[in-house]
Structures are given as C-alpha cells and as structure tokens.
Amino acid sequence: MKYAETGFSLEVDLSLGRTEKVESDPRDTALYLGGQGIAAKILFERVPPDTDPFSPDNLLIFSAGLLVGTPAPGANRTVVNTFSPQTNLMSHSLFGGFFGAELKFAGYDRIIIRGKAPDLVYLYIHNDQVEIRDATHLRGKGTTETQDLLKKELKDQRVQVAAIGLAGESRVYMASIDHNHASASRGVGVIMGDKRLKAIVVRGTRDLNVARPAEMFELARALHKKMGEGDGNGDWMAVDEDDSFHHNHFAWGNARTRRKNFWSDELQERWTKWKYDHMDRQTGCFNCPKKCRNVINWPGRPRFGYKCFGKDTYHMAAFLELDFTYEILGVAQEYGLDSYSTPQVIAFALELLEAGILSDKDFPEMPADSRGRFFYLLEKIVRREGIGDVLADSVSHAAKRIGNGAEAYDHNTTKKFEQLPIKLGKLNPAYFLMIATGEKMSITQIEGSFPQDPLPTQEEREAFVSKWEAPPDEKFKQYFLNWKKRDDISDQATCEIVDWNEAMHYIDDATGLCGFVSSFRGQFGGGVAYHMNNIPQMVSHATGMDLDKERLWKTFQRIRTLVRAVNVRRGLRRKDERPPEDHWAVRNEQYEQELLSKYYEFKGWNSEGIPSRQTLEALDLAYVAEDLERRGILTADAGVAVREPAAAVK
Amino acid sequence: MKADVITKLVKEIIADIDKCTGCRACEMACSAFHAKPRYSSINPARSRIRVVTDEINDEYVPVRAGNFTRTECDGRHFYQLHGKQYSECSFCRAACPSRDFFIEPDSGLPLKCDMCEDEPPLAEPLCVTVCQPGCLTYEVRQLETEVDEIEEREAMERGLAALVKQHGIEVVVDKLKRLPKRQ
Numbered sequence: 001m002k003y004a005e006t007g008f009s010l011e012v013d014l015s016l017g018r019t020e021k022v023e024s025d026p027r028d029t030a031l032y033l034g035g036q037g038i039a040a041k042i043l044f045e046r047v048p049p050d051t052d053p054f055s056p057d058n059l060l061i062f063s064a065g066l067l068v069g070t071p072a073p074g075a076n077r078t079v080v081n082t083f084s085p086q087t088n089l090m091s092h093s094l095f096g097g098f099f100g101a102e103l104k105f106a107g108y109d110r111i112i113i114r115g116k117a118p119d120l121v122y123l124y125i126h127n128d129q130v131e132i133r134d135a136t137h138l139r140g141k142g143t144t145e146t147q148d149l150l151k152k153e154l155k156d157q158r159v160q161v162a163a164i165g166l167a168g169e170s171r172v173y174m175a176s177i178d179h180n181h182a183s184a185s186r187g188v189g190v191i192m193g194d195k196r197l198k199a200i201v202v203r204g205t206r207d208l209n210v211a212r213p214a215e216m217f218e219l220a221r222a223l224h225k226k227m228g229e230g231d232g233n234g235d236w237m238a239v240d241e242d243d244s245f246h247h248n249h250f251a252w253g254n255a256r257t258r259r260k261n262f263w264s265d266e267l268q269e270r271w272t273k274w275k276y277d278h279m280d281r282q283t284g285c286f287n288c289p290k291k292c293r294n295v296i297n298w299p300g301r302p303r304f305g306y307k308c309f310g311k312d313t314y315h316m317a318a319f320l321e322l323d324f325t326y327e328i329l330g331v332a333q334e335y336g337l338d339s340y341s342t343p344q345v346i347a348f349a350l351e352l353l354e355a356g357i358l359s360d361k362d363f364p365e366m367p368a369d370s371r372g373r374f375f376y377l378l379e380k381i382v383r384r385e386g387i388g389d390v391l392a393d394s395v396s397h398a399a400k401r402i403g404n405g406a407e408a409y410d411h412n413t414t415k416k417f418e419q420l421p422i423k424l425g426k427l428n429p430a431y432f433l434m435i436a437t438g439e440k441m442s443i444t445q446i447e448g449s450f451p452q453d454p455l456p457t458q459e460e461r462e463a464f465v466s467k468w469e470a471p472p473d474e475k476f477k478q479y480f481l482n483w484k485k486r487d488d489i490s491d492q493a494t495c496e497i498v499d500w501n502e503a504m505h506y507i508d509d510a511t512g513l514c515g516f517v518s519s520f521r522g523q524f525g526g527g528v529a530y531h532m533n534n535i536p537q538m539v540s541h542a543t544g545m546d547l548d549k550e551r552l553w554k555t556f557q558r559i560r561t562l563v564r565a566v567n568v569r570r571g572l573r574r575k576d577e578r579p580p581e582d583h584w585a586v587r588n589e590q591y592e593q594e595l596l597s598k599y600y601e602f603k604g605w606n607s608e609g610i611p612s613r614q615t616l617e618a619l620d621l622a623y624v625a626e627d628l629e630r631r632g633i634l635t636a637d638a639g640v641a642v643r644e645p646a647a648a649v650k
Numbered sequence: 651m652k653a654d655v656i657t658k659l660v661k662e663i664i665a666d667i668d669k670c671t672g673c674r675a676c677e678m679a680c681s682a683f684h685a686k687p688r689y690s691s692i693n694p695a696r697s698r699i700r701v702v703t704d705e706i707n708d709e710y711v712p713v714r715a716g717n718f719t720r721t722e723c724d725g726r727h728f729y730q731l732h733g734k735q736y737s738e739c740s741f742c743r744a745a746c747p748s749r750d751f752f753i754e755p756d757s758g759l760p761l762k763c764d765m766c767e768d769e770p771p772l773a774e775p776l777c778v779t780v781c782q783p784g785c786l787t788y789e790v791r792q793l794e795t796e797v798d799e800i801e802e803r804e805a806m807e808r809g810l811a812a813l814v815k816q817h818g819i820e821v822v823v824d825k826l827k828r829l830p831k832r833q
Contacts (some may be wrong), residue, residue, distance in 0.1 A: 069692060070692060071678060071679075071682055071689070071692060073675070098674070101694075105692075105693060105694065105695065144705065144706060147705070148705075148706045156750075157702070157703065157704060158750070180705060181705060204695075205693065205695035205750075205755035206693060206695075206755075207685070207691035207692070207693040207696075208691060208692050208693065209690060209691045210689070210690065210691065210692075213682075213685075213687055213688060213689035213690040213691075214688070214689060216689065217682060217689035221780070224675065224780065224782070225782070227782075228782030228783075229782070280708040281668065281670075281671070281708065281710070282671060283671045283672045283673075283710075284671040284672065284673035284783075285673065286673065286674055286678075287673060287674065287675050287678045288673055288675075289673065289675065289782035289783065291671045291673075291783065295705075295708060297708070303705075303706065303708060305705075
C-alpha cells in the first residue's frame, strides 16, 4: 500500500488525444519527495534542453505535494512546472485551494501534459475516468466563470477546476492559472494556453492512506491548533490594516518612485472601510485554519479573492488608491493575469509613452487618466491587440521588440522576469544572494526563515531566540543574537542564512506546504508552525519513510541542485545572476562578485554556478554529471569547486 | 392519568455560516475518524459532513449527513438570505439520489452522522473540535418532556401489528418468547 502519495501519475498527450495512468517509481519519492522535486527530474529526463517552450515537446506538470491530502494542516499546494518562454528557464509556480487534494483523492500525484490540442479542450478526471473534452464553448470565458460553467454543465459542485482566462488563451506571458480565487503565476498560464488546454476538472472519491495514523493525526491536530490560535502563521495582511510598510517603502509606477510619507491614519481608516464594506468573508485553503483570502464583491465587478501584496500592485503601479485595485482586480483575475507582473508591464508602457519612445499613435483612443489607461492596456494585452501584442511578451521582451532605447526602461527584471518593485539605499548581502541566485523568479520564493532585520536590543534578541523553534541548527540563534546592523554579518553566516531560507522553500514545494505556515512566514515573528525540526516527523508519519533532519536537508540540496542543473543545461550562467542594477543605490561590484563566488563554493558549484561532479555525486545525481559532461557544460577546467556541498545542518 | 416527566438530552451542532471559511477541515477530520483503522486514511467522499460551496455566490454551508431518502424532492425551494439566493439543497441533510453527498463511494450505501459516538465516544463531534474559525459549535440541552403512557402503548401496538403483518403471528410470538429475560 502507498502512503501519502497515490503512486500514480496521469500522462496526457494532447496531440494524440491519449491519456494513461502510469505507476511511479518509489525510489523517486525517496530521493525527491514529490511536487517540484519529482517534476524537476521529469523535466530533466524528458525535455531536451534545446526544446522551445512553445514546442509540443515542452511538458506542463501539475503536482500535488507529498503531504497534500493528508491530515497535515496547510499542506494544499499544487505545484506547476514547465519551461517559460519569458525566461527560457524552468517555471515554478504554486497555487492553494483544493485542487491538489482532489487530485490525490482521484488517485494521482501529478498530471504530466505534453503535446498540443488542435483546438480548445478541457481535461476531465473522475477517478479512473479520464477524458479530453471539447472546450470551444468556453473560449474567452473568465477564470471563475469557466469554473462555474463547468460545475453547472457537469451538474457537480464538488469538482475542482483549474482554468486559464483570455490571457492564457492569447499566450500572454503574464497569464496565470486560476482555481478557487487562488492563482499560479510566474509563467505557467501561457503554456497551458499554448497547449490549448482551457481547464482541468478533477473529482476524486478514493482513500489517501497514511502510514502511522494515530501519530500522524495527533501531530497534525497539534499544529492545526497552533496555526489557528496564534498569530505566527498565515497572512497577517488579511487582518492588519496598517499597510504602511509596502506603501511607504516599495516603489510606485514602473518600480520608480518611493513615497515615504504616503501612509496616514486618515487613509487607513478610509481604506479599511472600503475593504469591510465590500468584503463577503475571508476564506482558507484545504484543511488550513487560517483565512488569508479576502473575498471582495465590488459593485459592477466579478467577485474576486486576493491575498497579501496582491491588493497593492495595481494601484501602486497606477499612482492611485485601493479602490482602483478593487475595481480592476476582479476583471484582471477573470482574464487570468498575474497581479505582480502585469501592473509593471502596464506602468512600463506608460513610462515609454511619457519618454517619447512610444507615441500616441501606439495607443489609439486611450483615455487620458491613469485609471482609464490601465483598463485600456489590460484589454489590449489580453487580446494581443496593437501595442498589447508587444506588451503581452512581458517587460524584457517588449523592450527588445520596441527598441529605440526602451531597454533602459527595463530596469526591474532579473533573468528577464519582473521583480518586486523594491528600490533601497544600502546593499543587503543576503538579499543580494537571494535575488541573484533564486531560480523561482521572485524573492518571495526564497526569503523567509531568518528575520529580515535585526532587533534593536539584546533583551529583545534574547527573548526572540528563547522561543524560536525553527532554526535547524543552534548557530542560527547565535547569528541572530550577535546581529546588530543589517549589513554587519559575516559572509559565512550570510551564505548559511540564504541556504536555510532556500531550503525551506524547496521542502515546501516538494511537500505542498504553504509558505504562510512554513518557508515564508518564520521571518516575521519566528513562531511558524512548520520547520526543519518537525517536518521530518510529519513526512515520516505520513509516508512511513524514516526521514530525519539530515536526510531532509540532503533532499533539499538534491532537488535544489537538480533544478540548477535543469537551468544550466538551458544556458543559465553567472552573468545572469544579477539583481536589478538600481535595486540598491549604493553598490560594490567587487564585493558582490566575491560574495557570489563564496556562495557558489558553499553550494558546491563552480565559478559559473554549475554544480561540480563531486557535488552531484554526493547528492546521488551522478546521472546529471554525466549528462552535463556529455554536453560539454561540465568540464575538468570549468571551475575550481571540487568539494562536497556544505552541510548547514550537523 | 398523570404523565411521567423524563429528561432527554438534545444534541445540536450549530453552523454559523457567516463564519465558514470553506477550509473543509471538518470533512478531513470526519473521514479520518471513521476510517478503519481510525485516522488511517482521508477521503472527503466518505465524510458525513460536507461544506456545500459555491464561490461565485459566496455560499459556504456545512451540512451533516441525515436520513437516506429513496427519491429526490418534486420541487425545490429557494431562500433569499442577506441578498443571496440559496437552494434548499444547500441546507438539506438527506442522502438523496439527486447528488452524490453522503453516499459511501465504494458500496453506494448511505452515510449518516453518528455525532462521533463511537466506542469510546468523543466529548464532542470531531468536526466541531477542528473547526477553528468557530463556524461549528456543539450544544447539549436537557429537555424535560412528559411521557404519555397511553400514546406509548398505542405506538407499541402499531409496531407489533406491523411485525405480525410482515412475519406472521407465530414467528413474532416465537421471537418474543426467546428474547433474553432481563430483570
């Protein structure tokens, strides 16, 4: 009997119209757990590195994390992986809700999709009944509209649906995949649209077993209670109406302008009223006591749900207020557009117009006000009409297509991907490494376990550390106790902190744990439910594997290194690992490059950021080393790193 | 004749649907509790509580499995509550052919909530315990009620008549004679 996983993948070939239930290899679970871990291996083995993301040979993989569907609270992430036309690298995205659990109950750990359908289709899964069905009647329908239409058409409110909107159908690079007011961003909707897959509908009525029922349930109950009762987990932005942090410190417009005194009590009162006057309720994901999503019913707009910084991005890009975000977000989400990158693309276009690089002729009949212009460009982008066709390729690619000096306005991307609009003064070494070397294209997908800032007094630091359960090793407590000024910390400590931050995300993305109860949340207050010291036990109870902290840490290193190898094969090198040049006003190129070299060495990678043979062998990835050598990517003289990966946990 | 007064325990699960977040922890816990061995598997399709969900309508209603019914109703009521329209189905506890709620997925047999009064019984139903948003609460009320002896005797006579009709008088008398004697 299988525990925590179902032991099966669903293979779908949209070109041939064929589906097949395939038993998976239990050794993969032992080595890569599940979720992104196993997806990375599949992408490495089955998609040759010269495959165009728009080729039928590109795979689109939906994985339910290893713990999803078990009693582990907050384990509900569906992980979506493919190759992105925007970065030409591996896309990594996640969405919450109920889809992943339902997929497990239907008897599958993942869906692996290849090929392209001749016209719009949807995939219907009800346990062993799997069909590719016509979806041409859903063309142009919104994301929640599609979910609703399918539920009615199938006369089944219990199905879970993941769908693209018009943006995905139009192959907009910023297109998302949406499910239950949750969405997968960062370059996956475009591939679902390219494959002409409008939606996946899943319904499952099978048991998902756990290996050690009583122990599992007891641990799960305790964590569920802890998450629900304390304030150490979940999205605090759902309950804290003081959002001065983002508004006073993040950059507005095309990631340009800081408005340090924007926030005021009067504004907070007004915005809070807007929110509560129009909020139906707050909702949660499968088996999680937190209620991170605010469901808003704005007059004349489709009902929508948002969480976290998603409520700020549109009005900050447009120099407007919260009412504008509430007005546009329901529309944008129905189109299936990522609310992080899309507003930046629009603000970028308007900046080009102001600079004279684009002209009024590029924007026929565009309204004069910011509000009207954002709606105008939204419509152009999702239909790829006129300038919208260029902008739909995201900032970096649009800048190249426009030329005429537009590239200089592409100032907030790394690896061709829009970054959070943060412009600060002094370099923060840990953030430099995280933004430079992250391969999930967003700082939110790498930061999160070690606090962002030191506490001012020794008493506060000691009080923090005394109830800090999360650190995988005592040395992190010492680093925090001795940390007084943000940039005054040893390079060794910086490397270890970044590595720990990254470790937690890689474990979440394999297990399906939500960052708000795990990888992302510990940096704020320290009282996070899941950490290196209890995840091994949870995974062991669920799966029956005997996982300990050391083995889990090695599993992180294995998956991390494999993802790096996947991207290295597609051309990722040291030169690409640069945060936006204006991310900090004061830079020191020599120091940054030295720090980057130290971090590569710490990871067991060579000077180009390529994992060494020794590292790969130590992580049971000899097959990867052979592949990289055969392709001439890894050569004896390619670098100096010959050591095993540094073990952060003893 | 003077009627006797007895005290009944009335057990109630109250659902404050404004507080439901749709997380379905109740379904998870119910299916785990009723799994054999206990907690060994999760399967919301086996749960005896379901959150009827319609995101478009902002509808979240936890419903506990009630009685089985062979036929679906001949018409439906719709209720307008706080400006939202709810189908009668959203509140109905029946295991009924019009939907696949509360039908055991393997056997097709109906499921019914037992308030977690398995052996040993829990202090309160597990769905209530795990409901952290506070939508589900459990109440036990004591209800004093009169017992009408004549009515009770008539009810017994009706029951016996039905048994006789179904099995014949000899079988029923035989069974009665063989009932274990209790003092």
